[in-house]
Amino acid sequence: MIPEKVVQMFERFEKANPDPRSELQFKSPYELLVAVILSAQATDISVNKATEKLYPVANTPEAIVQLGTEGLMPYVKTINLYPTKSRNIVRMSEILLEKHHGKVPDNREDLEALPGVGRKTANVVLNTAFHQNVMAVDTHIFRVSNRTGLAPGKNVLEVEKRLVEVIPPKFMMNAHHWLLLHGRYVCKAKAFQCSGCLISDLCEYPDKIPNAG
Structure with missing residues (x-):
């Protein structure tokens, strides 16, 4: 995608949603980190339901350690892979x-050294909690980046690197949220909604739904 179209894309995202936020509920970097670990292969809604009950009881490292794995599991048992995530x-x-x-x-090095924290989780925390211009690529962002032609890549790391290269710095802080929300609600895996897409005319996907506007 040519730079001019990339700029137009993010100008439209910004106009439609000037202050995008994570849909995970959190009040501290630690709460965010726990929520993101829980969110792997789970929906934000399911994570929020679990942490809504957990955080009033334990929302600090000290309190979680005091709970222990056996004490934590009942709070997150509705989350996929909860035994491993609890440990x-x-x-x-x-x-x-x-x-x-x-x-x-x-910083990424120390975050990725923590159990349950991979590159994507580290990037979410660095961007959302510490306001660093990094790009976390999940399945939604991977799909949108490839489908639109914004930053095609064979794997998430390739897409991440291309997104960092092509997205103008002034949009980088919010780019993760805009792309994620666009993939979650508009540019879905199957029922993608070209007719209601605000970047349909910029998108380079060859199989857009006819009469998209």
């Missing part, structure tokens, strides 16, 4: 206390 969250919390004074680190 990771408790161990992650222990490491935060042991190595980081109970604080969530604001």
Whole structure:
């Protein structure tokens, strides 16, 4: 996609949603980190329902460690892979206390060293909690980037690198949220809604629904 079209795309996203936010509910970097770990292969809605009950009881590394894996699991048992995620969250919390004074680190190396934290999770935390211009690529963003021609790639890392290259810096802070929300609600995997898409005329997908506007 040529640079002029990329600029138009993000200008439209910005006009339609000037202050995009994560749909995960959180009040601290630690709450966000726990929520993002839980969100792998799960919906934000299901995670919010779980953390709505968990966070009033335990929303700090100290409180989670005190709960322990067995104590945490009942709160997150509706989440896919909850036994593994519970173990990771408790161990992650222990490491935060042991190595980081109970604080969530604001750099990729230390984040990715935590149990349950991969590159995508680290990028979400760096962007959303610490306001760094990084790009987290999930399935929605991977799909939108390839389908529209914005940043085609064979894997998430390739797409991430291309997005960082092609998106103008002034849009990078919010680009993750705009693309994710667009993929979640408009440019869906199957029932994609070209007729209601605000970037349909810019999109380079060859199989758009006829009469898209």
